[in-house]
Structures are given as structure tokens and as C-alpha cells.
Amino acid sequence: MLAFLLRRIAQMVPLLLGITFISFLVVGLAPGDFFSALAMNPSISPDAIAAMKREFGYGQPLVVRYLAWLGQVVRGDLGLSVAHRIGVATLIGQRVGNTLLLAVAALIVTWAAAIPLGVLVAVRRGRLSDRALSLFAFLGMSVPNFFLAFLLLRLALFTGWFPVGGTVSLDYEQLSLAGKLADRLHHLVLPTIVLATGGMAGLMRLMRGAILELQRADFVRTARAKGLPERVVLFKHVLRNALNPFVTLAGYELGTLLGGAALVENVMNLQGLGALMLEAVMALDIYLVMGSVLIGSAMLLVGNLLADVALMAVDPRIDFSRLEAAR
Amino acid sequence: MIEPGGGVAGELVVAEPGPGRRSRWRWRAGISGAVLAFLYLTAAAAPWVALYPPNRQHRDAPNAPPMRLHVNPPARWASESVLYVHPQRLVDSLRRRYEVDRSARIPLRFGARGHLLAPVDPDARVLLVGSDALGRDLYSRLVYGARVSLAVGLVGVAISTVVGMTVGVVAGYSGGWTDNLLMRVCEIMMALPAFYFLLALSAVIPPGLSPAETFLLIVALMSFIRWAGFARVVRGIVAGIRELEYVQAARALGASTPRILLRHVVPAASGYAIVASTLAIPGFILGESALSLLGLGIQEPSTSWGSLLSDAQNLTNLDRYPWILAPGVLIAVTTMAFNFLGDQIRDRLDPRATAER
Secondary structure, three states, X not given: OHHHHHHHHHHHHHHHHHHHHHHHHHHHHXXXXXXXXXXXXXXXXXXXXXXXXXXXXXXXXXXXXXXXXXXXXXXXXXXXXXXXXXXXXXHHHHHHHHHHHHHHHHHHHHHHHHHHXXXXXXXXXXXXXXXXXXXXXXXXHHOOXXXXXXXXXXXXXXXXXXXXXXXXXXXXXXXXXXXXXXXXXXXXXXXXXXXHHHHHHHHHHHHHHHHHHHHOOHHHHHHHHOOXXXXXXXXXXXXXXXXXXXXXXXXXXXXXXXXXXXXXXXXXXXOOHHHHHXXXXXXXXXXXXXXXXXXXXXXXXXXXXXXXXXXHHXXXXXXXXXXXXXX | OOOOOOOOXXXXXXXXXXXXXXXXXXXXXXXXXXXXXXXXXXXXXXXXXXXXXXOOEOOOXXXXXXXXXXXXXXXXXXXXXXXXXXXXXXXXXXXXXXXXXXXXXXXXXXXXXXXXXXXXXOOOOOOOOOEOOOOEEHHHHHHHHHHHHHHHHHHHHHHHHHHHHHHHXXXXXXXXXXXXXXXXXXXXXXXXXXXXXXXXXXXXXXXXXXXXXXXXXHHHHHHHHHHHHHHHHHHHHHHHHHOOHHHHHHHHOOOOHHHHHHHHHHHHHHHHHHHHHHHHHHHHHHHHHHHHHOOOOOOOOOOOHHHHHHHHHOHHHHHHOHHHHHHHHHHHHHHHHHHHHHHHHHHHHOOHHHHOO
């Protein structure tokens, strides 16, 4: 298992190299750079701009700049943001917490709602509740999450029940500790709903399918035949086995949620990594873009790795050489 | 992998109509096919369906609310028209308040002045879905925007299907190091945080491009991210087919490799390809919408549903002019229709997927 983990971590290195190299090329090759906007400003002399460009290593071939950046990153330094003139790591550090909080909250809500609902619709298969929830699942998977975000924002504007956008209120600093916590949660409600809906709907459908499939398994028939109460059959035999494949999904789901969070942040005006990344792309702030891509990708890969580890923990039968061959 | 609204085009989600409900499912799929046909025809005939050119500004009608369509009593159908609207007048230009003049009517006729449904009087202003801050008719802009939004799905899927299919067939059929190399590349592509990567890539779109070039670039970027998942599944299918008797027989008969691939291998993977590409179309539409919404995709003066929706990012707009959410409704309807249709095609092609449940 340790060997498996090490191999998986080693595999992440070329992946990250590939991702960052492509991104660097793309941003570097993009027409213009951060300084083309500054050059329009008559109060900044061309000499000053040339000096700044030298400071940030412009002018050298792109590959050289990539290698220089990579060397910095390996030493734990993500470089300076060209636009903000402070460390990229500091900027990302300020934002990444919000993104992670949102993604994890959405993950928890997704799972806490989807599993019981999935069991419910499987048990009540064909009845009204099954049909209604299945319809909801279909709608949930089809409604774009940015559109759902607009709808909920509109609801918030209309009712005033929820804050519209942002992660904290204006008077956040004056609040007590409990007040701060409540304030954050209050701001988290709508984005979490937006982000969780799509995944919840899909997971519910998968859960329903898995349970229905297991209902016909031999061991379930045996359990029923020996007279176990239906409740025990359902929760101890069926549900446990149905849950296994979903543990892996949780990790991948986290990756999807991180990506989804980036869009929701921009629409709902949350100060997260995705919003930072958009600003950086707009300003062609190359090192900030690179830092965001790197951290975003790393979180995704770690999420996938955690999924595999979790799977190992719940299912001792998993053969890891086969798992790797399959992926 | 699960696919929320804005997610990556991933694996198939199985639809499960219960026994005896398949006919109804089919009926629903027929509806979704009809909805899609309607949308695509509308987009194709945009100049005929739309009332105004997309950028025509009605300066005296900024942020006008939608006009309600009224139906005349049948007695007036012949003398006047079937449908009519009441004109509205801007009474408070600061608060954008409008007053509907119920005493007057603007009759709308089918086929009038070379449009699907238009006022007979060429000077009458009809804003069926309201207007934006510049007084541009949202209805006409939606119709023209449909061209971009709907085409993105088709073109993107065409590119990614062709690329994915080629890579998958080559990798699966040749095996060995080619297979290994191609699959490692696919893995890199699939491990990319799609949205972050798309954001970074969209930096390449230079500001001065023509709308058509921007469109193609966006589609190319999205296809570049999405072909890999497709290639992997095709590769799996092809690797299984390769050893089947009929392929070996074709080989023994001396058929050339391209012939085997085109006549025997590709058709076997085409069922999956059809379902997967139908279900991948919404992903492209959503991707374009998301980019345009953030101001990185299609930009003024050309429109798409996503760029129209970017007006809603302004909370004042969202609060006071809710009709600017109309493009979102269309995006959702299109996505839903494609999902329904994809589910249905899969049922047809693989009855086992549902019959068991």
C-alpha cells in the first residue's frame, strides 16, 4: 500500500509538469501582456516599464522563463504577482480557504442528502415519491449551475433571507466568534446549494440504481430467507455494499466541485481561488495564473488520491495493480 | 464521474424507466427532439424569426419589460389579427418605469413584412421579451444568440468525437507502446482541472478577432479539453473487439488495416459514440455560456446566450429587470432536451441497460 501511494504521488509530478508547461506557454504566447495596459498610461515612462519587465524576467525566451519559474516553485516560492506586486502564495493563501470551504461544504451536503434520498427512491420505486425525486434529479442535472446561482440570487434579493454574494458581511470584524461563524455559514448557504445540486442529483440516481441492482443479489435473498427484518437487510447488507463504489466517487466529486466552485465564485461574487484566477487571466498576470493553475490542479490530484486511499480503507478486496491498470 | 451543470463531459448516467413506462419515456424523448428541432430551426431562420437586427437600439426604451401577448376574440381574427400587444411608454426614464397603454393595440400578423410574427406597422415597437440597457430587443438577440450557442455544441462535439474516436481506435487497435503513450496523454488531459485550464487557455483569445474566429477558437479550446474521456472509452471498446472472431476472420482474409478499422471496428464503437456525443453537447453549450458570461468568450457586438446572461451579473439588473434571465431558461431547456434525447438513444441501442431494472 505504501508502494502504491508513493507510485501515485510520483505519477502526479509529470502531470503537474505537463499542465503547468502548457498553461505557461498559452499565457506567455497570448497577445500582449500585463504591461501593454500600463504602456497606455502616459504618466509611466517607457524606461520604468522596461525596468519592471526586466525585474519579472520578460524578454527571455519562454522556455527559459518557464524553467526559472519551475526552479522557484521547487524551492517553495510561487513568485510575485505582476499586478499586485506581492507574493502569489500570499494572494492564493487569502483565497484558497474560501474555495475549499465551499467545495467541502457542497460535498458534505451532496452526500448527506443524496444517500438517504437514493435509498428512499429505491425502496419506494415506481411510487409518486420516486417519480417526483427522479424528476428533480433530472432537472438538477440539467439546470446549469450558473443559472441556478442567478435564480437563487434573485430569490435572495426578493426575500432578503440570504446575503447576495460575498463571503462575510461588512461588519464581520465587529462580530463575536459565534456571530462570525454564523455569518460565514449564512453566506455559504446559497453557493453550497448551487454547487451541491448537480452532484446530488447524479449521485441519487446512481445510488438508486446500485440498490436496486443489489436487491437481486444472492446474499440479499439469503438474508431475507433467514428472516432478518427488512430494515437490517437494507441498511446492513444492501446499503453497505452499495456504498463501496461511491467512496471513490467522493474524491472525484471533490475535483469536479473545485472546478464548479470557480464558476460559482465568479457569479456569486465570492472571494475564492476561481475569482482570483479570473482576475489574473483578465490582467494577463502570468505568475498569478500559473500559481492558481498549479494549486487548483494539485488540489484535484490530491482529491483523486484521497479517493483511492478511502477506497482501500473500506474495501480490503481491492487489488491495486488492477485498479491502476483500469485507470 | 458525476456531472453537475457546469461539469466536464463525463460518463453516462443511466436512465431507468421502470417496466411498462418505456413508452412514456419515448414520448418524452420525442418532445425533446421536437424542442431541439424547433430551436435549431429558429436559429437557422434567425433573420426571419427575429423582429429587429440584434444590435438595433431603441434609445427611448431602455430596460423595457416584456410585452404581454394577447389573443383577440375569434370574431376579430379576420378583420384585425389573432395576436396583439399593448404599446408601452417610458414614463420615468430614471427609474425605467413604463406604462402600458391599454386603449391602444399593436396587431401582430404571421408573415407580416417578411417576418414570422411582426407588427403590420413598421414603426410600431414590439419588445416581446423586454430590452436591455441600450434598448436592444432581447427577443431578437436571443434568436440571433441561439446561432452561436447551438452551433458551439455541434461543432465542438464534431471535433472532439473525431479526435477522440481516432485516438481511441488507433490506441485500442494497435496496442503496445502506441496505446500506452496515447493513454498516458489522455490521462493528463483528464486530470486537468478543466475550468481553471479553460480560463488560462482563454487568455490566448486576442481582442481583435472577428466573431467567427473567436467562436472557432473557443470551440477548439473546449474540444481540446474534452476529447480524452471519449478516446479512453472507445479505446476500451476497440481493444475488446480486436480479438473477436469476425475481426480475426477479416484479417485472415487479407483485408487491409484501414478497411478492418472502417468496416468492422468503427461501426462497433459507433453506438457508444452516438450516445456519448449527444450527451456531450450540453457540456459544450454550458462551457461557452460560462466563458461568455465571465466576459472571456463571445463578446460584443456578437451575442450568445451566455454573453446575454452576463447582464444578470449586475445585481441591480437582476433585481429590477428579471427578464434578462431569459437566456438562462433557454440554456437550461436545451441542456435538458439533449440529456433526455441521449438517454433515449441509449435505451434504443442498448435495451439491456434499462430492461434489467
